[in-house]
Amino acid sequence: xxxxxxxxxxxxxxxxxxxxxxxxxxxxxxxxxxxxxxxxxxxxxxxxxxxxxxxxxxxxxxxxxxxxxxxxxxxxxxxxxxxxxxxxxxxxxxxxxxxxxxxxxxxxxxxxxxxxxxxxxxxxxxxxxxxxxxxxxxxxxxxxxxxxxxxxxxxxxxxxxxxxxxxxxxxxxxxxxxxxxxxxxxxxxxxxxxxxxxxxxxxxxxxxxxxxxxxxxxxxxxxxxxxxxxxxxxxxxxxxxxxxxxxxxxxxxxxxxxxxxxxxxxxxxxxxxxxxxxxxxxxxxxxxxxxxxxxxxxxxxxxxxxxxxxxxxxxxxxxxxxxxxxxxxxxxxxx
Amino acid sequence: xxxxxxxxxxxxxxxxxxxxxxxxxxxxxxxxxxxxxxxxxxxxxxxxxxxxxxxxxxxxxxxxxxxxxxxxxxxxxxxxxxx
Numbered sequence: 001x002x003x004x005x006x007x008x009x010x011x012x013x014x015x016x017x018x019x020x021x022x023x024x025x026x027x028x029x030x031x032x033x034x035x036x037x038x039x040x041x042x043x044x045x046x047x048x049x050x051x052x053x054x055x056x057x058x059x060x061x062x063x064x065x066x067x068x069x070x071x072x073x074x075x076x077x078x079x080x081x082x083x084x085x086x087x088x089x090x091x092x093x094x095x096x097x098x099x100x101x102x103x104x105x106x107x108x109x110x111x112x113x114x115x116x117x118x119x120x121x122x123x124x125x126x127x128x129x130x131x132x133x134x135x136x137x138x139x140x141x142x143x144x145x146x147x148x149x150x151x152x153x154x155x156x157x158x159x160x161x162x163x164x165x166x167x168x169x170x171x172x173x174x175x176x177x178x179x180x181x182x183x184x185x186x187x188x189x190x191x192x193x194x195x196x197x198x199x200x201x202x203x204x205x206x207x208x209x210x211x212x213x214x215x216x217x218x219x220x221x222x223x224x225x226x227x228x229x230x231x232x233x234x235x236x237x238x239x240x241x242x243x244x245x246x247x248x249x250x251x252x253x254x255x256x257x258x259x260x261x262x263x264x265x266x267x268x269x270x271x272x273x274x275x276x277x278x279x280x281x282x283x284x285x286x287x288x289x290x291x292x293x294x295x296x297x298x299x300x301x302x303x304x305x306x307x308x309x310x311x312x313x314x315x316x317x318x319x320x321x322x323x324x325x326x327x328x329x330x331x332x333x334x335x
Numbered sequence: 336x337x338x339x340x341x342x343x344x345x346x347x348x349x350x351x352x353x354x355x356x357x358x359x360x361x362x363x364x365x366x367x368x369x370x371x372x373x374x375x376x377x378x379x380x381x382x383x384x385x386x387x388x389x390x391x392x393x394x395x396x397x398x399x400x401x402x403x404x405x406x407x408x409x410x411x412x413x414x415x416x417x418x
Contacts, residue, residue, distance in 0.1 A: 037367045044353065044369035059352040187399070221393040224377045232374045 011294035012307045016285030019191055030188055030291075034298050045299060049240060056238035060092055063172040063231045069124070070094040071172040074101075074161050075117075077110025078269040080176030080236070082117050082256055083246045087235045088174055089121045096174065098125045099164050101157045103133040105272040105323055107259040117254045128160055132209060137272065138327045139207050141334060145199040146283035148192050149276035152200050155219040156212065162227045170230070177234040189291055192284045241301055263319065264289055264310045271326075274319040279334065336361070339387075339411065343404050346382045351375050361404045376401045383407070389414040 006015040008028035015022045021029045037043075044052075064070040073088050073096045075081040088096040098118055118125045133153055140147050161173060201217035204210055215222045250256040262268035263277055267289075280287040293307035320331040340361055347354050353370050357363075365371045376398060380391050391414065400410045 037364060041364050041368060055352050062352065218394065220373065220398075224380070224393050228377075228381070231378055237369075237372070 007308075008294070010304070011297045012304060012311055013188070013290055013294050014286050019188060020286070030294065031298065044237070052238040056235060057092070059233060060094070060172070063233070064094060065169065065171045067169045068095075069097040069168055069170050071096050071174050072161060072165050072168075072170045073098050073123075073174045074157075074176075075099065075114055075125075076176075076269040077106065077113040078176075078267070079243070079246050079250060079256065079258070081269075082113055082250045082254060084174055084176035084235060085117050085121060085123060086250060086253065087239070089123060092235070096123055097164070097168060097170060098123050099161050100125060100127045101160050102127070102129045103153055103157065103270065103272070104129070104131060104326060105134075105270045107262055107269055107271055109257045109259045110269050113254070113256050116256070117250070120254050126164055130156065130160065132156065132212075134327055136204065136207070136209050136212070138329065139203055139209075140200065141327065141329065143199075143203055145203065146195055147199050148196040148280050148284065148287060149272060150280075150288065151193055151196045152216055153270075153272070153276075155216055158219070158223065159212075159215060162223060162230060165230050166227070173230060173232045175232060175234050177236065189288055192280070192287070195284075241296075243302065261319075263313050263315055265313045267310060271323040274315050275323050275334070278315045278320060337408075340404055340408055342386055343383070343407050343411070346379060346386060347371075347404070350379045350382055359404060361408070363403060365404075366398065366402050371401070373398055383411060387411050387415060389418055 006022060007013065008015075008020075008022055008031055009026035010031045011028065013020045013028045013030055015028070023029075023032070047055075060071070071088065071094055073081070073085050075085060075098045077100070085096065085098060088094045098114070100114055114125065117123075133156060136152065136156075137149060140149065140152070165171070165173060197217055197219075201213045204216055205213040247256070247258065259268060262271075263273045277287060277289065290311060293302065293310060296302040297304050297307050317331045317335065320334065324331055324334070344359050347359060347365075348357070349355075351371055353375075354365075357370070359365075363370075366376075380393075383389070384391055389411065391410075396410065400406050
């Protein structure tokens with residue numbers, strides 16, 4: 001189901017006019033903007049590693065709680081969240097509460113990964129199974145409207161994490177967001193988010209899940225208004241990020257296992273990613289996976305070849321069957 | 336440098352760890368440089384509201400308006416006029 005795609009020769013962004021354009025030298029507008037910003041301007045990544053780490057310590061000490069838990073760590077069972085648990089406990093010496101939300105599509109290896117890590121680190125865990133996600137996704141799929149499903153799911157998961165923080169009086173959430181997932185700087189995703197938010201909120205408003213419509217219509221504003229005292233940060237902003245080293249470290253220390261069958265390879269924790277990525281590429285041309293990997297390539301934290309290999313993981317009809325069967329649907333309904 | 340611009344720089348340096356020891360100029364890129372992120376912006380909004388006696392309407396303000404001290408000054412001035 002892969003098509004020939006014209007990609008930037010520096011990163012991996014696919015040409016998606018008018019949002020991603022590629023010039024006569026084969027370079028996309030995002031890389032050109034990035035080079036313009038970097039030329040002569042100081043960047044956070046220019047700060048020496050040790051200074052960045054001191055900033056992380058200072059920030060965590062300023063923001064952490066004084067109650068039963070210092071912070072919450074949002075865990076999915078993937079490599080980044082398990083590494084964040086490790087950093088929270090062993091590097092930052094915090095007492096975190098791990099919060100795991102199963103959206104109904106969690107890959108089987110994730111449960112075991114979380115269990116092994118929290119047992120080894122003696123970290124308390126709160127676990128939710130959120131059945132609403134599958135019903136909401138079915139409503140969206142039946143509508144046929146362009147929606148980036150991961151965007152909606154992240155908002156619903158974040159809502160439960162914030163609510164957990166309120167319940168336990170925790171003022172800080174640590175997340176395993178990589179530098180590439182710094183979506184603020186990735187304005188190339190904003191048009192996708194805008195269409196998604198409008199379509200999803202309209203559909204939810206007329207559904208049994210209308211309580212989520214305001215959240216989905218503008219999640220940034222919703223969280224800022226409803227959870228003002230809760231800060232979020234990602235330790236990866238301040239530390240060296242090396243995927244291979246992280247996998248080696250948590251595999252050795254906690255018996256971490258990569259999912260056998262996922263999209264993208266090595267980087268997913270959810271079987272619905274196959275559907276989400278397939279539809280998003282068809283409806284929008286690209287998703288946060290391409291923007292994240294492209295940003296990591298620009299920052300020199302991964303190579304273009306590695307990023308291309310990850311994104312080239314094929315999505316077949318049979319990949320779509322398993323997550324769709326959870327919704328009582330078949331791949332021929334979306335192909 | 337106007338008093339308002341100096342106040343904006345002070346608020347940023349006092350509230351965002353990454354900027355504490357930075358030489359921040361009105362045109363320094365804050366977001367695209369990776370120095371601050373959306374979580375930092377949200378955390379500092381109430382400080383700007385208190386200092387300038389304004390309400391920052393989240394629905395109609397974009398994160399890009401916090402890209403530089405100059406752009407924050409423009410935002411604050413616009414909201415001061417509106418109030």
